[in-house]
Amino acid sequence: MQTPAINVQNLCKNYGPVQAVDDVTFQVARGELVGFLGPNGAGKSTCMRILTTWLPASSGYAWLNGYDVMYQSMDVRKNIGYLPESVPVYGEMRVREYLAYRAKLKGVDRHGRGARIDHCMAKSRVKEVQNRLLSTLSKGYRQRVGLADTLLADPPILILDEPTSGLDPVQIGETLATIKELGGQHTILFSTHVLPEVEKVYDRVIIIDKGRIKFDETKKAIDAREASYLLEVRGPAEAMTAFLRDQPELASVEVQPIESDLTGFELWSRDRKDHREVLAARIAAKGWGLRRVEVRRPSLEAIFNDVVRRRQETEAQVAAPTEAPPSAPEPDKTPAA
Numbered sequence: 003m004q005t006p007a008i009n010v011q012n013l014c015k016n017y018g019p020v021q022a023v024d025d026v027t028f029q030v031a032r033g034e035l036v037g038f039l040g041p042n043g044a045g046k047s048t049c050m051r052i053l054t055t056w057l058p059a060s061s062g063y064a065w066l067n068g069y070d071v072m073y074q075s076m077d078v079r080k081n082i083g084y085l086p087e088s089v090p091v092y093g094e095m096r097v098r099e100y101l102a103y104r105a106k107l108k109g110v111d112r113h114g115r116g117a118r119i120d121h122c123m124a125k126s127r128v129k130e131v132q133n134r135l136l137s138t139l140s141k142g143y144r145q146r147v148g149l150a151d152t153l154l155a156d157p158p159i160l161i162l163d164e165p166t167s168g169l170d171p172v173q174i175g176e177t178l179a180t181i182k183e184l185g186g187q188h189t190i191l192f193s194t195h196v197l198p199e200v201e202k203v204y205d206r207v208i209i210i211d212k213g214r215i216k217f218d219e220t221k222k223a224i225d226a227r228e229a230s231y232l233l234e235v236r237g238p239a240e241a242m243t244a245f246l247r248d249q250p251e252l253a254s255v256e257v258q259p260i261e262s263d264l265t266g267f268e269l270w271s272r273d274r275k276d277h278r279e280v281l282a283a284r285i286a287a288k289g290w291g292l293r294r295v296e297v298r299r300p301s302l303e304a305i306f307n308d309v310v311r312r313r314q315e316t317e318a319q320v321a322a323p324t325e326a327p328p329s330a331p332e333p334d335k336t337p338a339a
């Protein structure tokens with residue numbers, strides 16, 4: 003079996019009491035394009051900084067192209083291009099001059115260096131600003147210069163932390179297209195908390211939340227997931243639930259109470275066929291009011307909602323103080339004269 007491009011085993015990182023990365027294990031095969039998704043503070047940047055040798059792990063292991071991030075950090079660095087969340091700026095340097103300096107540091111052959119810089123600037127769409135001082139660039143352009151930098155030595159693995167951060171919608175589209183194109187020749191792990199961005203380019207998605215991996219699936223597996231149907235029906239909740247659970251076409255029924263006489267249902271059919279019309283007719287025949295019928299395609303958004311938002315909602319409910327009983331008025335603490 004081929005060595006995975008990225009191999010992470012039981013990785014942990016704590017910053018004092020904050021457990022930023024908590025027992026993370028995953029592998030990325032060569033050539034895979036993996037979206038690393040999670041809400042703010044999930045632990046994405048911390049993971050990436052460990053994988054790129056910029057931060058030591060508290061425990062666990064990681065290998066990139068077979069090199070240990072802890073003990074073979076120079077070899078790891080030769081095999082990766084890393085775009086950090088905030089690109090370091092050498093404000094007094096011009097874009098081309100900066101990339102030339104970086105290419106020299108990375109050992110890019112002197113004879114081919116100029117052509118390589120041109121190629122990377124073209125890929126990252128920064129040619130038009132090549133003579134501008136870095137300090138005068140917008141965050142979006144700086145991010146693109148950072149992307150050009152990651153490509154200079156043509157490393158097999160690219161680790162891109164929020165590559166579209168600070169870009170306008172047109173630039174986001176262009177950068178995603180570049181990432182997709184690069185995906186053919188490199189292994190790419192890129193992070194974002196913007197769902198639609200991953201949806202456009204990924205082969206596989208890993209969702210991390212509170213330092214733990216909560217979901218890891220290929221696009222193919224996600225696309226093959228079965229659609230469900232969302233219904234909102236007005237009527238007696240218990241009777242409606244029992245009725246739907248009796249329908250021979252349905253494999254599973256989930257109940258989501260909405261208000262006193264309105265209930266939401268999520269339904270999965272037994273045979274992957276669409277039974278909405280027949281179910282709607284049966285519900286109408288019972289005299290119940292059908293307010294909503296909708297197909298819910300398996301999407302990253304739905305998965306993300308299941309994995310992260312429901313956890314957040316549950317936590318918010320637990321944290322919300324219960325209504326305190328009216329208390330007796332505080333005794334007057336004013337000291338007696």
Ligand SMILES: Nc1ncnc2c1ncn2[C@@H]1O[C@H](COP(=O)(O)OP(=O)(O)OP(=O)(O)O)[C@@H](O)[C@H]1O
Nearest residue numbers: 017020022040041042043044045046047048049195
């Ligand atoms: N240097 C640090 N010292 C203390 N805590 C830190 C440090 N860096 C990160 N953290 C904490 O570790 C957790 C994970 O942060 P991290 O930056 O890795 O998350 P992230 O998923 O990249 O978030 P974002 O999308 O906002 O960049 C957060 O709770 C964060 O506050």
